[in-house]
Amino acid sequence: MAAKPKLRRRIWTTALGWLAAGILFFPIFWMVLTSFKTEVEAIAIPPKLFFQPTLENYSTINDRTDYFSFALNSVLISVGSTLLALLFAVPAAYAMAFFPTKRTKGTLLWMLSTKMLPPVGVLVPIYLIFRNLSLLDTRIGLTIIYTLINLPIVVWMIYTFFKDVPKDILEAGRMDGASTRQEVFQVLLPLALPGIASTGLLAIILSWNEAFWSLNLTTTNAAPLTTFIASFSSPQGLFWAQLSAASSLAIAPILIFGWLSQRQLVRGLTFGAVK
Amino acid sequence: MSTVTLRDIHKTYVDAEVIIGVDLDINDGEFVVFVGPSGCGKSTLLRMIAGLEEITSGDLLIDGERMNDVPPDKRGLAMVFQTYALYPHMTVAENMAFSLRLAGMPKAKRYERAKEVARILQLEPLLDRKPRALSGGQRQRVAIGRALVRNPKVFLFDEPLSNLDAALRVQMRIELASLHDSLQSTMIYVTHDQVEAMTLADKIVVLQGGVIEQVGSPLELYHHPRNLFVAGFIGSPKMNFLPVTVTAVNDFGTTVSLPGEASVTIPVKPGYVSIGDRATLGIRPEHLQIEPNHAELTGEVLVVERLGGETFLYVKIMGGDTLTIQTNGDNTSLVHDRVPIAIHGDLCHLFDQQGEAIPKARRHHLTLNESQEQEAHEQSYQPKLNY
Numbered sequence: 057m058a059a060k061p062k063l064r065r066r067i068w069t070t071a072l073g074w075l076a077a078g079i080l081f082f083p084i085f086w087m088v089l090t091s092f093k094t095e096v097e098a099i100a101i102p103p104k105l106f107f108q109p110t111l112e113n114y115s116t117i118n119d120r121t122d123y124f125s126f127a128l129n130s131v132l133i134s135v136g137s138t139l140l141a142l143l144f145a146v147p148a149a150y151a152m153a154f155f156p157t158k159r160t161k162g163t164l165l166w167m168l169s170t171k172m173l174p175p176v177g178v179l180v181p182i183y184l185i186f187r188n189l190s191l192l193d194t195r196i197g198l199t200i201i202y203t204l205i206n207l208p209i210v211v212w213m214i215y216t217f218f219k220d221v222p223k224d225i226l227e228a229g230r231m232d233g234a235s236t237r238q239e240v241f242q243v244l245l246p247l248a249l250p251g252i253a254s255t256g257l258l259a260i261i262l263s264w265n266e267a268f269w270s271l272n273l274t275t276t277n278a279a280p281l282t283t284f285i286a287s288f289s290s291p292q293g294l295f296w297a298q299l300s301a302a303s304s305l306a307i308a309p310i311l312i313f314g315w316l317s318q319r320q321l322v323r324g325l326t327f328g329a330v331k
Numbered sequence: 332m333s334t335v336t337l338r339d340i341h342k343t344y345v346d347a348e349v350i351i352g353v354d355l356d357i358n359d360g361e362f363v364v365f366v367g368p369s370g371c372g373k374s375t376l377l378r379m380i381a382g383l384e385e386i387t388s389g390d391l392l393i394d395g396e397r398m399n400d401v402p403p404d405k406r407g408l409a410m411v412f413q414t415y416a417l418y419p420h421m422t423v424a425e426n427m428a429f430s431l432r433l434a435g436m437p438k439a440k441r442y443e444r445a446k447e448v449a450r451i452l453q454l455e456p457l458l459d460r461k462p463r464a465l466s467g468g469q470r471q472r473v474a475i476g477r478a479l480v481r482n483p484k485v486f487l488f489d490e491p492l493s494n495l496d497a498a499l500r501v502q503m504r505i506e507l508a509s510l511h512d513s514l515q516s517t518m519i520y521v522t523h524d525q526v527e528a529m530t531l532a533d534k535i536v537v538l539q540g541g542v543i544e545q546v547g548s549p550l551e552l553y554h555h556p557r558n559l560f561v562a563g564f565i566g567s568p569k570m571n572f573l574p575v576t577v578t579a580v581n582d583f584g585t586t587v588s589l590p591g592e593a594s595v596t597i598p599v600k601p602g603y604v605s606i607g608d609r610a611t612l613g614i615r616p617e618h619l620q621i622e623p624n625h626a627e628l629t630g631e632v633l634v635v636e637r638l639g640g641e642t643f644l645y646v647k648i649m650g651g652d653t654l655t656i657q658t659n660g661d662n663t664s665l666v667h668d669r670v671p672i673a674i675h676g677d678l679c680h681l682f683d684q685q686g687e688a689i690p691k692a693r694r695h696h697l698t699l700n701e702s703q704e705q706e707a708h709e710q711s712y713q714p715k716l717n718y
Contacts, residue, residue, distance in 0.1 A: 224416035227383050232430035232477070233404030246420040 084307070091301035098297040113301035121284065123305055130280035130309075133195055134263035137202035138210075138256050144203070145210040146252070150240060152211075153218035154226065164215065167208040175205075175268050186273055195278045198270060202263045210259055217251030218244065250320070257317050264310045281306035333394055333407070333484035333517045334359050335380065340389035342375055342541075349375050351541040353389070357519065357534070362511050365521045366528040367538035367564070373521045374489055376538070380519065381410050381487050393484065404430070409478035410487040413494060415470045417462040417477070423449070424458040427476045448479045468499045475510070488520040492527065504530060525565055529553070537561050547698075554695035559686035562613050568643060570680070571619070571654045573612045577604050584692065585681060587612055589674070590650035593627035596676045599689040604681075610689075613680035616643065616657040619672055621664070626671030630654065632664050646670060 090098050092109040117123065152160045182201070183192075191197030221244060229243040245252065267282040274283055288295065288302045314321070335357040342350035350372045357363050365373040378384040380391060382403030391398045398406050417426050424445045425432075431441035449455045452472045462470055471491060478486055491507075492500045508531055511518055522528055528535050529549045537544040537552065537560070545557040549565075556562035562570045579586035584598040587610060597612070604610055621644075630648035637660070644656040644664055656672065664670055681689045 222414060222416065224412045224414045225418060228410070228412060228416040228418070228477075229429075230383065231381065231403050231408070231410045232481070233433040238433060243418060247418075 087300045088304050090297055091304045093297050095295055095297045098300070113297045114305075116298060117288075117301055117305065121287065123284070126279055126281050126284040126306075127309065129195060129198075129278055130264055130282075130306075133198045133202060133278070133280055134260045136195070136199045137206065137263050138259040140199065140203040141206050141210045141259055142214075142252065142256060144207060145214050145255075146240070146245070148211050149214040149218050150244065153215050153221075154223065164212060168212060171208055179272060183272065191273075193274045193277045193279075198274060198278050198280070201269045201273065202266060205266065205269070206259045206262055209262075210255055213255040213258070214248070214252060217248045217255070220251075221247050254321050257314075257321050261310060261314060334392075335485055335517065335519065336390075336392040336395075337376075337380075338390040338392070340376070340379065340391065341387045342372070342379060342384065343387045349541050350379070350387075353541075353543055355536060355543065355546065357517060360515045360517055362518045362520065362531055362533045363536060364528040364532035364534070365519065365536045365538060366523065366525055367544075369523060371538040372541040373523075373538050377410075377487055377489055377519060377521045380485075381408055382406055404433075407484035408487055409481045409483035409485075410489065411471075411474045411478050411491045413490040415462075415474040415494075417470060417473055419462050422459050422461055423454060423465070423473050423476075426462065426473055427480045429477070430481050444480055445476075448476045451479065452476050467495050468503065471495065471503060475507075484517065486516060486518040488518065490522055491520075493522070493524070507531060525567060529565070535565075537564060539564075550695065551698040554698050555688070555691060556613075556680065557688050559611060559613070559682050559688075562680055562682070562688070566615055568616050568655045568657070570613045570615050572682075573614075573652055573654075575610050575612045577606055577608045577610055580605060584676065585689070587681070589627055590648060590652065591628060593674075595627060595674050595679065597679045597681045598677050598692040599681050600692055603689040604683055609684055611682040611686070613682060614674060614678060616655040618678040619654060619656040619674065621656065621658055621662065621670050622673035623671050625673045627674045628654075628672040629669055630672060632666050632668045632670060635664060635666055644670065646672065648672070 089105075091113055092111070093104070093107055094110060094112065097104050097107050152164065186192045186197055189197075191200070225247070226239055226243060229239045234243060264280075265282070267286070270280050270282045271286055274280070285299070285302050285306050288299045335355075337353050337355040340350055340353040341348065353376060365376060367373050375384060379386050382398070382401065386399050393406055393408075418429065421429065424442060427445040427448060428436075428441040431444060432438075436444075446455070446458065449458055452475060454469070454472055454476055457465060457469060457473075462473065465473065471494075474491070488507075492503050495503060504527060511531075520527075520531060532549055534546060535549055535552055536546050539560055544564075545552060545561045547555070552561055552565045556565060556570075559572065563572070573589065575587035575589060577585060578588050578594055579596075580601050582601055584596040585601070585604060586594050586596045588594045589612075595612070628648050630646035632644050633647050633653065634643075634645040636643040636645075640660045642658050642660055642662045642664075644658060644662070646654050646656055648654055654672065656670075658664075680691075683689060
């Protein structure tokens with residue numbers, strides 16, 4: 057008898073969980089569905105759930121633009137900016153986690169607070185700097201911007217992972233004769249690898265989905281997939297089916313990537329909590 | 332030869348001085364134990380010797396060479412940590428050979444060395460395992476093995492047994508003692524457990540509040556504690572302390588009045604206290620006896636703890652003080668019984684008002700060095716064997 061309320065609660069929470077997941081997933085599902093409709097079907101009221109699927113939109117996109125050049129930009133910029141961010145974040149987090157000063161906590165908070173600034177607030181100065189340094193519409197420029205955007209979160213995350221590494225182990229390494237470089241590469245990094253990997257994954261996803269800076273700082277040469285999507289919302293009116301097809305193409309790689317790495321991602325994000 | 336010498340060592344953090352002028356000589360092959368309550372600075376002192384903490388001022392000499400600014404791995408030391416601090420991503424063999432790998436020793440050679448050490452510590456079947464697949468005792472052994480591999484001049488142990496369960500702790504204690512016996516190397520060991528200190532040490536250093544309270548052999552600390560702190564810290568259960576007043580002083584000893592009518596004469600050197608002074612009488616639970624004929628005190632039993640082989644009685648005496656008495660296992664006293672307690676003056680310790688011990692007229696025969704032994708022999712000193 058006692059198990060009954062427990063069971064009912066489980067049914068409820070499960071149903072609620074599915075509902076939430078359904079609500080979150082529905083727009084993506086509808087977008088993919090729409091991408092296989094004709095433009096007429098796409099705006100039909102009431103919406104059509106059953107229709108004759110067509111690849112027409114995809115072939116139009118393929119004719120009009122070069123998807124792979126956008127995709128290549130996305131890959132190069134998001135992976136490049138993530139590697140660059142890790143390169144800066146690991147030494148920074150190492151210093152802050154193992155040699156903290158009175159200002160370490162404050163520095164971390166200050167770094168995070170830069171994320172609270174609306175990006176549009178610094179759009180004009182950054183645009184001017186980029187123009188003067190000839191970084192507009194270059195992959196390097198976008199990589200630098202993405203590195204800077206993600207750096208606070210990357211440093212913060214790696215800092216928490218490093219904090220979980222027992223200090224004793226590093227000291228044992230020092231007693232064994234490890235130089236600082238050896239200590240970091242042969243003792244610390246192997247221990248913090250799951251955390252660093254999930255931080256990297258998160259940074260790649262954040263960079264991939266970033267649209268504000270890519271729309272404002274690139275046009276064609278360095279334009280990633282977010283710009284590619286935007287190019288289908290034309291002034292002649294919205295072509296919903298085409299736009300959906302473009303969006304589906306843009307999110308497909310990162311969706312597959314996220315799917316494959318979700319176990320790693322969840323493990324990394326809950327690493328500190330369940331230790 | 333590997334000696335360690337500390338000269339006026341100080342350690343100051345931003346807002347606190349944690350080590351206040353420590354002087355210490357550690358001889359070659361000696362097993363030295365730093366003991367004290369938590370926060371006394373014993374671990375800090377060890378870490379300063381290891382090179383993991385900076386020395387604020389003073390000199391650290393190893394084999395006569397100043398080591399203050401030498402990095403940890405160049406001091407010829409190896410350290411075993413409380414948490415073992417094994418590298419979780421390496422196998423037992425890699426853990427033990429890591430220092431050799433850093434030193435650039437070829438792979439075959441360093442694994443040979445790791446194997447050799449594993450044989451001593453009976454770790455051979457575990458060489459390919461990762462630390463997480465080992466039990467606590469095995470991890471501890473690997474940590475010791477990692478130190479052994481380096482062939483250090485001095486071994487440092489930072490509370491190495493405190494993460495083990497009671498039975499394993501006793502076993503590892505015995506293994507450590509025999510390891511020291513077979514290696515004959517200098518070892519410095521930090522613990523808060525006075526049983527570990529008493530059983531392992533050639534020399535115990537009792538620390539409190541960043542200063543050394545006393546340095547001596549285990550029995551010297553037991554029989555001749557220098558002050559109230561050492562007297563209370565060494566020995567289990569703790570020494571009983573009673574406030575007393577001095578009533579007579581002569582060459583044979585000092586007489587103090589106990590609560591009630593009785594008094595007791597303690598054979599300490601004259602000249603430290605005078606009649607009428609207040610003092611503290613110290614007597615260990617194992618030196619108090621239930622004796623109907625010669626009782627100096629009587630008291631009411633509050634608690635009886637029967638451990639089988641021995642029984643502890645907690646007795647409230649006149650004046651409100653509580654004494655702990657260690658008696659044999661078949662003692663029949665019950666709670667609320669009144670028991671007669673005999674106090675033998677020659678087993679007592681007397682401390683002046685500042686808490687400093689008044690030196691005994693004679694040293695205990697197990698705590699004499701050679702010249703003192705000679706002297707004692709000339710005085711035809713007969714050791715007391717009544718306890």
